[in-house]
């Protein structure tokens with residue numbers, strides 16, 4: 105599997121993109137790096153350039169950072185002070201087959217990609233990426249619980265809310281450390297799976313009753329579930345870690361008022377394991393680019 109002949113622009117990002125650059129150069133892709141001028145390391149086969157200089161007319165793919173752009177189209181980069189924006193004008197100059205990759209999207213990128221009619225892939229929507237990423241997320245959660253409690257995880261009573269890709273890994277990991285884990289879900293097949301995993305299932309309808317005896321509450325549900333009323337039933341020493349995407353699923357205002365420590369913990373993979381998080385992206389991306397290349401070769 106090689107990417108020889110493919111021209112890919114990597115625009116901005118953080119340490120995770122270095123793994124992408126490493127992998128794609130290994131696979132012999134031709135890389136144009138934008139927003140990496142302060143990076144001391146140079147990669148053979150990769151050229152550092154700027155957004156004003158790059159000729160986009162032969163680009164096969166554009167790789168944006170995990171967060172894509174901000175709502176004005178600006179791209180964040182930790183390796184440069186260059187102001188970089190992704191615009192309609194620029195994308196319209198790319199070949200029709202040029203694919204744009206980002207981790208997650210926003211309204212700016214959604215509108216832009218519709219307007220320019222190029223293929224657009226959000227890597228973090230993929231099941232495989234979400235499952236791989238749940239591993240460093242669970243490790244980051246362990247780190248936070250250790251930092252913010254004065255008791256061991258072993259023997260503590262932990263409630264995990266949601267049995268999605270993150271919830272399942274977090275529940276399993278805490279159980280493996282010896283915590284007494286209960287998991288709240290709303291689907292009967294999830295309750296069955298929780299039981300099968302040797303954990304204690306409960307229906308989210310019963311959340312208020314179930315939090316009366318817990319030490320740690322880990323939420324993965326991206327909607328308000330840890331309400332004021334739920335928090336009011338928790339023991340005063342309970343630690344709430346909210347993993348759900350911003351703004352989380354916790355009434356943080358009420359938690360603070362009641363003196364319960366509640367922490368929103370976004371982006372843990374990039375914090376605790378940027379190298380692994382980068383490799384997860386790099387592996388999936390190289391596979392997708394390879395499929396793109398093969399499809400086009402098949403058509404020629």
Ligand code: NAP
Nearest residue numbers: 241266267268269270271325326347348349369370371372
């Ligand atoms: P997921 O697989 O979609 O799981 C979400 C879970 O929430 C599912 O079990 C779902 O249950 C449940 N849920 C959703 N809406 C609900 C509602 N209204 N009431 C009750 N349950 C509801 O997502 P995931 O990949 O596990 O990710 C979970 C969250 O963590 C997302 O917000 C994601 O962005 C975030 N995340 C954070 C980090 C971090 O570092 N903090 C890392 C990765 C992901 P049903 O199946 O019944 O709908």
